[in-house]
Amino acid sequence: MTHRDPESDSAAEASPVLAPGHTYGTVTDKISALVLVRPYNWRWFLGLGVGFALTMMLLLAITVLLVHGVGIWGVDVPVMWGFAIVNFVWWIGIGHAGTLISAILLLLKQDWRTSINRFAEAMTLFAVACAGLFPLLHLGRPWVFYWLLPYPNTMALWPQWRSPLIWDVFAVSTYATVSLLFWYVGLIPDLATLRDRAKNRWAGYIYGFLAMGWRGSARHWHRYRTAYLLLAGLATPLVVSVHSVVSLDFTVAILPGWHSTIFPPYFVAGAIFSGFAMVVTIAVPLRAAYGLHDFITTRHLENMAKVMLATGLIVAYGYLMEAFTAWYSHDPYERFVQLANRPFGPYAHTYWMMLTCNVFIPQLLWFRSVRTSALGLWVLAFFVNIGMWLERYVIVITSLHRDFLPSSWAMYHGTVWDYATYYGTLGLFLSLMFLFIRFLPVISISEMRELVHETEQDQERRAEQLSTEGTVS
Amino acid sequence: MKAAPAPTGPYGLMAEFDRPDDLVEATRRAYEHGYRMMEAYTPFPVDGLAEALGFRHNRIGAVVLIGGVAGGLGGFFMQWFSAVIHYPVDIGGRPFNSWPAFIPITFEMTVLFAALAAVVGMLGLNGLPRPHHPVFNVPRFALASRNRFFLCLQARDPLFDAEGTFRFLEESQPKAISVVPF
Numbered sequence: 001m002t003h004r005d006p007e008s009d010s011a012a013e014a015s016p017v018l019a020p021g022h023t024y025g026t027v028t029d030k031i032s033a034l035v036l037v038r039p040y041n042w043r044w045f046l047g048l049g050v051g052f053a054l055t056m057m058l059l060l061a062i063t064v065l066l067v068h069g070v071g072i073w074g075v076d077v078p079v080m081w082g083f084a085i086v087n088f089v090w091w092i093g094i095g096h097a098g099t100l101i102s103a104i105l106l107l108l109k110q111d112w113r114t115s116i117n118r119f120a121e122a123m124t125l126f127a128v129a130c131a132g133l134f135p136l137l138h139l140g141r142p143w144v145f146y147w148l149l150p151y152p153n154t155m156a157l158w159p160q161w162r163s164p165l166i167w168d169v170f171a172v173s174t175y176a177t178v179s180l181l182f183w184y185v186g187l188i189p190d191l192a193t194l195r196d197r198a199k200n201r202w203a204g205y206i207y208g209f210l211a212m213g214w215r216g217s218a219r220h221w222h223r224y225r226t227a228y229l230l231l232a233g234l235a236t237p238l239v240v241s242v243h244s245v246v247s248l249d250f251t252v253a254i255l256p257g258w259h260s261t262i263f264p265p266y267f268v269a270g271a272i273f274s275g276f277a278m279v280v281t282i283a284v285p286l287r288a289a290y291g292l293h294d295f296i297t298t299r300h301l302e303n304m305a306k307v308m309l310a311t312g313l314i315v316a317y318g319y320l321m322e323a324f325t326a327w328y329s330h331d332p333y334e335r336f337v338q339l340a341n342r343p344f345g346p347y348a349h350t351y352w353m354m355l356t357c358n359v360f361i362p363q364l365l366w367f368r369s370v371r372t373s374a375l376g377l378w379v380l381a382f383f384v385n386i387g388m389w390l391e392r393y394v395i396v397i398t399s400l401h402r403d404f405l406p407s408s409w410a411m412y413h414g415t416v417w418d419y420a421t422y423y424g425t426l427g428l429f430l431s432l433m434f435l436f437i438r439f440l441p442v443i444s445i446s447e448m449r450e451l452v453h454e455t456e457q458d459q460e461r462r463a464e465q466l467s468t469e470g471t472v473s
Numbered sequence: 474m475k476a477a478p479a480p481t482g483p484y485g486l487m488a489e490f491d492r493p494d495d496l497v498e499a500t501r502r503a504y505e506h507g508y509r510m511m512e513a514y515t516p517f518p519v520d521g522l523a524e525a526l527g528f529r530h531n532r533i534g535a536v537v538l539i540g541g542v543a544g545g546l547g548g549f550f551m552q553w554f555s556a557v558i559h560y561p562v563d564i565g566g567r568p569f570n571s572w573p574a575f576i577p578i579t580f581e582m583t584v585l586f587a588a589l590a591a592v593v594g595m596l597g598l599n600g601l602p603r604p605h606h607p608v609f610n611v612p613r614f615a616l617a618s619r620n621r622f623f624l625c626l627q628a629r630d631p632l633f634d635a636e637g638t639f640r641f642l643e644e645s646q647p648k649a650i651s652v653v654p655f
Contacts, residue, residue, distance in 0.1 A: 023620065024516060024517075024619065024620035025619060025620040028516070028618075028619045028620065029619075150551060150555070156559070156560060157560065158555035158556070158559065158560050161552045161555070161556060161574060161575055161578060162571055162574040164577075166578070167577040167578055167581075170577070170578045170581040170582070171577065171581050174581040174582075174584055174585040177585060177588070177589075178584060178585065178588045181588055181589070181591075181592045182588075184592075185592055185595070189516075189517075189618070192618045193516075193618040193619065195618075196615040196616075196617075196618045196619070197615070197618075197619070208604065209604070212596070212601045212602035212603070212604075213601055213602050213603040213604045213605070213606060214601065214618075215514055215606055215608055215609070215614075215617065216514045216515050216516060216617050216618060217512050217513070217514055217599075218500075218512065218513040218514070218515065218519070218522040218523045218526055218528070219512065219523055219526065219528050219531075219599070220599045220601075221515065221517075221518040221519075221522075221523070222518075222523035222528060222531050223531045223533050223595050223598055223599055224518070224595060224599070225518050226531055226533040226534060226595075227533050227537075227591045227592065227594065227595035230533065230534070230537050230587070230591050231588055231591050231592070234537075234541075234584050234587050234588050234591070235584075235588075237580075237584070238581075238584045241577070241580060241581065241584075245577055248577075446516065446517045447517070449516050449517040449620075450517040450518065453493060453517065453519075
């Protein structure tokens with residue numbers, strides 16, 4: 001890598017967001033070919049097969065749950081929030097990176113987002129779908145889940161508006177809806193491209209149906225751009241609100257270890273941290289399997305690594321402040337949870353593994369060689385994925401299992417059905433991801449064409465600048 | 474308007490360009506010449522093209538604002554109505570209208586309705602879904618979603634006359650000119 005001149009924006013030249021030599025035609029052909037031309041191969045079937053098998057296990061676990069009730073899980077007094085809430089928070093956090101990439105980086109005009117936003121948004125949707133399952137299954141009687149919603153009923157009852165748990169229902173369902181809309185609106189021009197390029201008649205019909213007759217009219221683009229920008233503007237505060245509301249589920253309870261004002265920002269940072277880890281976990285194999293090195297370049301990996309490093313440091317600050325506040329408060333219960341039970345109690349190994357995965361290992365990201373190594377980054381992201389799951393485990397379990405009254409202390413362990421449900425949702429996520437990769441463009445084609453256009457304009461401008469500078473000096 | 478007696482002539486004439494700048498230039502020229510019933514088609518949003526067509530302001534912003542305000546007011550009203558009028562519950566003498574606790578849901582409903590308004594408004598104003606459109610009758614139009622840029626001057630424009638318009642388009646030196654049949 002060449003020396004970087006701080007005076008000019010040569011960072012883009014040093015490692016471009018798009019490999020040189022691409023035209024409107026080549027980006028269109030290359031990305032749409034992933035869907036339309038590429039034959040099925042055994043790797044894809046293997047991946048989908050593994051995901052599908054795990055999804056079947058999820059269905060089995062849900063069936064057993066519906067027959068026998070939540071007693072099959074490890075939850076029992078005093079730990080009434082077990083794996084279900086841990087998994088819910090973990091999955092919903094993962095989703096946040098997708099919205100961050102697609103909305104916040106769009107508003108900040110970060111053009112490197114273009115080639116990763118589509119699958120990051122898909123990841124958001126699938127992660128939210130997995131997340132949404134858990135609170136519903138945790139209800140005890142999932143078939144009356146609609147009691148959570150305000151609807152006219154013969155009991156004349158309304159939801160309890162003053163409870164964060166109801167805020168959560170609204171936050172998560174709004175988040176799921178807006179993410180879906182954002183993703184679909186982004187897909188419309190690409191669906192039109194696929195419609196126009198499909199050789200298979202039925203594929204043409206299906207893509208045509210989904211494209212809704214998009215024809216790229218200038219007036220349509222004008223409205224489309226405004227709508228897309230406004231959606232991004234709406235999604236930005238929304239994504240911050242979702243994990244804040246999730247954290248309020250905890251903080252509004254007066255339990256030591258939960259009742260803390262640092263939770264909302266610390267949860268949002270943690271969500272982005274884990275979400276970017278998941279984006280890296282998906283992007284690296286995707287790029288290798290489909291030869292997308294021209295579109296997902298080293299610059300993307302490095303930028304994602306930097307976001308992980310920054311948000312990881314915020315998370316580390318959160319851990320530190322939790323401990324400091326407990327010590328400073330002189331509250332014996334807070335001090336016990338934060339300074340004795342978490343680091344040295346029966347779940348100490350979970351706590352230290354969490355710190356290793358989330359705080360110690362990510363410090364390697366200070367090194368440029370780690371940030372630019374696809375494999376190194378992928379392995380590191382895997383640790384972060386695990387670490388963030390452990391974080392939620394530490395928060396949920398260690399606060400509940402030893403509360404104010406030692407007579408009610410108990411240990412919590414997930415049962416085989418807890419694990420089956422959790423791994424099952426990983427399978428559901430994997431299956432949806434594999435289907436998405438096969439049937440929809442993983443990179444936004446129209447935005448890549450726009451990027452080609454902007455790159456050309458930049459080059460022209462730079463050439464002009466050089467020539468004028470030459471004449472002046 | 475669309476249900477006019479079976480039209481006999483073509484829908485219009487369509488010029489094809491390689492570069493977005495050429496299309497913007499040709500569009501500006503057509504507008505200055507007096508053509509109004511025209512439309513440009515591109516594979517990605519091109520800056521200045523809608524303006525060259527004489528289309529400066531869209532109403533998406535207003536639609537989204539209305540959606541957001543309706544969602545926010547509706548969301549707050551729902552909570553206030555249920556907690557104060559329809560089913561008040563006295564919990565330790567706390568106020569029925571505990572508005573700070575109603576804010577998160579009010580916010581979520583604002584975002585939800587604004588986002589729905591953005592998408593439905595964009596599709597509605599664009600007249601989508603519309604699976605069939607005369608421009609699709611031109612085989613080369615499939616490239617409008619790949620790498621070509623099209624300008625279509627429509628026959629319903631008073632200035633339109635098959636030969637004159639053809640010659641007018643030729644002056645912009647397009648790659649090709651096609652007749653768009655109905």
